[in-house]
Amino acid sequence: MARALPPTSSGAPQVRPATEGWQQKKDAEGRPLLQFASPKRGKPPVHLADLTPEQRVEKAKELGLPGFRAGQLERHYLTRWTSDPAEMTDLPASGREELVAGLLPPLLTEVRRLDTDKGDTIKFLWKLHDGALVESVLMRYPGRITLCVSSQAGCGMNCPFCATGQAGLTRNMSAAEIVDQVVRANQAIARGELGGKRSTDQSLERVSNIVFMGMGEPLANYARVMQAVRVMTDKKHGMGMSARGITVSTVGLVPAITKLAAEDIPVTFALSLHAPDDELRDELIPVNSRWKVDEALDAARGYFERTGRRVSIEYALIKDMNDHPWRADLLAQKLNARGRGWVHVNPIPLNPTPGSIWTASEPHVQNEFVRRLNAAGIPTTLRDTRGKEIDGACGQLVATEDDEAAASAS
Numbered sequence: 001m002a003r004a005l006p007p008t009s010s011g012a013p014q015v016r017p018a019t020e021g022w023q024q025k026k027d028a029e030g031r032p033l034l035q036f037a038s039p040k041r042g043k044p045p046v047h048l049a050d051l052t053p054e055q056r057v058e059k060a061k062e063l064g065l066p067g068f069r070a071g072q073l074e075r076h077y078l079t080r081w082t083s084d085p086a087e088m089t090d091l092p093a094s095g096r097e098e099l100v101a102g103l104l105p106p107l108l109t110e111v112r113r114l115d116t117d118k119g120d121t122i123k124f125l126w127k128l129h130d131g132a133l134v135e136s137v138l139m140r141y142p143g144r145i146t147l148c149v150s151s152q153a154g155c156g157m158n159c160p161f162c163a164t165g166q167a168g169l170t171r172n173m174s175a176a177e178i179v180d181q182v183v184r185a186n187q188a189i190a191r192g193e194l195g196g197k198r199s200t201d202q203s204l205e206r207v208s209n210i211v212f213m214g215m216g217e218p219l220a221n222y223a224r225v226m227q228a229v230r231v232m233t234d235k236k237h238g239m240g241m242s243a244r245g246i247t248v249s250t251v252g253l254v255p256a257i258t259k260l261a262a263e264d265i266p267v268t269f270a271l272s273l274h275a276p277d278d279e280l281r282d283e284l285i286p287v288n289s290r291w292k293v294d295e296a297l298d299a300a301r302g303y304f305e306r307t308g309r310r311v312s313i314e315y316a317l318i319k320d321m322n323d324h325p326w327r328a329d330l331l332a333q334k335l336n337a338r339g340r341g342w343v344h345v346n347p348i349p350l351n352p353t354p355g356s357i358w359t360a361s362e363p364h365v366q367n368e369f370v371r372r373l374n375a376a377g378i379p380t381t382l383r384d385t386r387g388k389e390i391d392g393a394c395g396q397l398v399a400t401e402d403d404e405a406a407a408s409a410s
Ligand code: SAH
Pocket: 157, 161, 162, 163, 212, 213, 214, 215, 216, 217, 218, 249, 250, 251, 271, 272, 314, 315, 316, 348, 349, 350, 351, 352, 353, 394, 395, 396
């Protein structure tokens, strides 16, 4: 049970974390365990989306075909979303199957699908080649379609309020496993499975926005995430998506943020802050033991300076935990101290996770939090909690064997 500590300066109680039936993993010194390295598992098969355009050409040649066949395959998979040789009639029948088998091996097996919002939100449960399970969530909004992708099976960051964090890290996903979530989502949309088709304009009936807010810490799987982003954004050899429509969200791995800022791909950057003070953030985001609030904010500011892209601060509002008015003020102060117009704040009411006693802040507390930030000149908008009914909202993705069992039972 939670221990109520003495009231904080605002008078509201400060509740300390406690979980029922779940113990946070600890390292030898008793600190929350952080897993940066991916446990060794059999590697997923190499796929076109793991390779550079030049490597794809090489691979086609190895398979005994002229190099330009690789380009044709690229277009089939990344712009028409097919990996079915029967549909690739521009490729000579002889060698077609081998080319597809060599460059487009199957990566994700659909295990289960749940939907809500009259079909406008779908959560997919995928099984990877080694049995690891991941989820992605597809959401239709007026004028855009957003896919929330996973970048790791599980997560090593151990945040106590996030269901994925509680399960630990199974392994990094390959670039192609990340990209295939988008391809498979596009296939579903094209078949009219996301609440029916709304437009005859094919360019609107596809994923327009991607958020790396599914399972995993994207910056802990840096190289593969960047390769996936390159494939998503490449106009000539990829999916031709806009980098601005892609959001990379992180707990705050500072060296990787700096590296990301130096890439020539202006993705939208989001920092999961959740507390403006180290005392609380040390508990909520264990990686804060490595990089403190101020360092993470400096890196976020650096991202803005380098790219000109306004960054987002994510803040899950947890009742009596981090929702105090003085914390809103402290957050505003820390952001304003780093300049104006470079950042906006995206609070989100905490989504429930199994075994956690924490709940979302009360609406009037949320509103006050938002009001104070806005009053201090920080653009702040509450984020929606799409997919909550199907455990598909932020922090609820776990993909357990139970889900798999439920799928085979139904
Ligand atoms: N590891 C990355 C991306 C995955 S989480 C990161 O932490 O940023 C995507 C967002 O959901 C993060 O801001 C995360 O803090 C938030 N989140 C996690 N658990 C949540 C919960 N129970 N309720 C609301 N948001 C949550």
